[in-house]
Amino acid sequence: MGRIPDAFIDDLLARTDIVEVIAARVPLKRQGREYTARCPFHDERSPSFTVSPTKQFYHCFGCGAHGTAIKFLMEYDRLEFLDAVEELARRAGVEVPRETRQQHQRGDFSELYAACEAAARFFQQQLAASAKAQAYLDKRGVDADNRARFGIGYAPDAWDALKAALGTDERRLALLDKVGLLSKSDSNRVYDKFRDRVIFPIHDRRGRVIAFGGRVLDKDDSPKYLNSPETPLFHKGRELYGLWQVRQAHSKIPRLIVVEGYMDVVALFQYGVNTAVATLGTATTPDHAELLFRNAGDVYFCFDGDRAGRGAAWKALESVLPRMRDGRQAFFLFLPEGEDPDTIVRSEGAHGFDARLRAATPLSEFFYAELSRDVNLGTLDGKARLAERAKPMLAQIPDGAFRDLMQQRLTELTGVGRAAAVEVQSPPRLPRRGATTPAPKRSLVRSAIALLLHQPALAEAATPPYRFVALRQPGIPLLVELIELARARPGISTGAILEHFAEREEAEALHKLAVVDLPGDPEGWRNEFADALARLEEQTHAQRRTELLQRQRETGLSDAEKDELRALLALRLR
Secondary structure, three states: OOOHHHHHHHHHHOOOOOOHHOOOOOOOEEEOOOEEEOOOOOOOOOOOEEOOOOOEEEEEOOOOOOEEEHHHHHOOOOHEEEEEHHHHHHHHHHOOEEEEEEEEOOHHHHHHHHHHHHHHHHHHHHHHHHHHHHHHHHOOOHHHHHHHHOOOEEEEEOOOHHHHHHHOOHHHHHHHHOOOOOOOOOOOOEOOOOOOOEEEEEEEOOOOOEEEEEEEEOOOOOOOEOOOOOOOOOHHHOEOOOOOHHHHHHHOOOOOEEOHHHHHHHHHHOOOOOOOEEEEOOOOOOOHHHHHHHHHHHHEEEOOOOOOHHHHHHHHHHHHHHOOOOEEEEEEEEEOOOHHHHHHHHHHHHHHHHHHHHHOOHHHHHHHHHHOOOOOOOOOOHHHHHHHHHHHHHOOOOOOHHHOOOOOHHHHOOOOOHHHHHHHHHHOOOOOOOOEEEEEOOOHHHHHHHHHHHHHHHHHOOOOOOHHHHHOOOOOOHHHHHHHHHOOOOOOHHHHHHHHOOOOOOOOOOOOOEEEEOOOOOHHHHHHHHHHHHHHHHHHHHHHHHHHHHHHHHOOOOOHHHHHHHHHHHHHHH
16 A cells, blocks of 8 residues: 655645534534543543644543544544545645555556446345345345345356356456455366355445355355455455444444354344444454444444353454553453354344343453453462463553553452552542643653654754764654654644654653643743753763763773863863
C-alpha cells in the first residue's frame, strides 16, 4: 500500500478545522480556548471530552480516546485510514496525491472487486434456480429478507459452472483465480473452488464483496465450511463476517456478539439478534479485536463450553487484553454441549439468548478463573504461581481504572502488591472532567519536549549541530527527533506530531504531555525552551569533562584531548 507523503498529511490537517469536523457529529460547547462535549466513545453524564482548535486534536479524560481529525473519523465514522484521509481531502477541496490514490486502489483492484461482485450475482441466480438449496434454507428458517440481506447464493454441483459463466477469456479467468474462486488439480486442470454449497459472500467495511464462504448441504460431506483463500482483497485475520450487515442495521452499534459460523450469524439475525459477527475460520486476532472495539464498546465472545471452546476464548482474551482501555468491556458466553447460537436462538428465541448474554462471564472473571485452574490458592506457592502468570499479562492492559482494578483483584487473590493496592483504593484526586491536566514536575528533557509539543515552531531556534545529542539521558534521542521533525515540516501542529508518532511506543507518553496545562504564555515558552537547551548543553559539557578527567587519571590524555579538557574547564569558570 502506498504511503501518503507526510507533507500532504500536514497540509491536510492544517486546512482542516477539527472543531467543524467533530461538531458535525457531536454537539460541542465552547469552554475557554477549547470545546467540550460528552464523549461519543463511552457513556458518561458529565462532559470529559475536549477539542483543542489550537493543538488540532481531541482528548477524553474519561476513557482516554484521543487523536487528530483523521483518527476521529476512523473511530467515529469507522473508516480506514486512507478513507478518512480521502474524506478530509474532499472537505478541503484537495486531491490525495495521485500515485498514492492509485496505489490505494492497487492497479487492478477495481477489476478484482468487479469479479467478486459478478460471482456473487451468479451464485444468487443459481440459488433461485435450485430447489435443493432453497429447501435447505427453508429448513434452516432463513427467509427471503435475510437471504437478500446477506446475499446468500448457491454454487452448483458442477466442476466448471462458474468458470464457464464468467471465465470467458484468459483475462477473466486470471481475475477469478486471483480472487480465489478457482482451484487447480495435480494434472493442472482448473475447476470451480465452490461446488454444491450454500454460498455466503463476505463483505468488507465498505460493503464490497471480497471473498466467499461455502457450507455443504449434506451434513455427511466435508469439509463442512470452505472459505476463500487469502487474496489481495481478503485477509481473514482482518475481516468479520456480518459486520457490514450489523452496520446497516444500527447507526450506533450497542454491542457485538462474536460467533463461529456464517449460519450462526444469519440465524441470530433471523430471530432479531442483529449484532452478531463471525471470525472467518480463524482464531480471534489482534486486528479482529481492534475492529470489534472500533465498532462497539461491549463485545461478547460466544463459544462452545468444551475444551476447544475455552481454548478459543483464551486466544480471544489474549488479543483483547491489550485493547481494554477504560470504557470497553468484553464478556464470554459458553454454550451447553451440543448447542450453538443457531440452535439456542431457535429454541429460546431472542429473549432467551439475550438472557444468556446478560449472564455471560466478564473478562476479569474468566481471566483469573483460567489462570487459577490448576493452582492451589491455599498455599503461598500457588499464590506466587498465579501472580507470576498474571503480572506480564496485566502489564499489557492500557493505563486506567480497568488495569488498576485487575491489579487490585490479583492482590486480593495473592497478597502480592498489597502496598500498591492501598494506593489504588485511595487514588489521587483526578482532574475535573473537561479540564486540562496540570503540568507535573518534569526533567529538563521532558520539559523541552513538552514545550516543543505545545509550540512546534520553537524548533526554529534550535540550529544544528545539537551538542546535547551526546548527553546520556532518557529522552534525548526523542527530543532531537522532534526538533528535526518540526524544522523539516514548518507549520506542523501538535496534532500532526501525535499523528506522526501514532504507531510508535513513544505515542502514549507524548499524548500525556500534549494534554498538560503548561503555565505561562507562548513568548515565555520561547525563553524557557532556549534556556532548557542551553542547560542541556551545559550538562553535556559536564559529562564530557568527567569522562576526560577520569581518563586522565587512568591512562592519560592525548594532546587534542588535553586541549579539549582545558576548553571545557574554561567554560565552567565563565
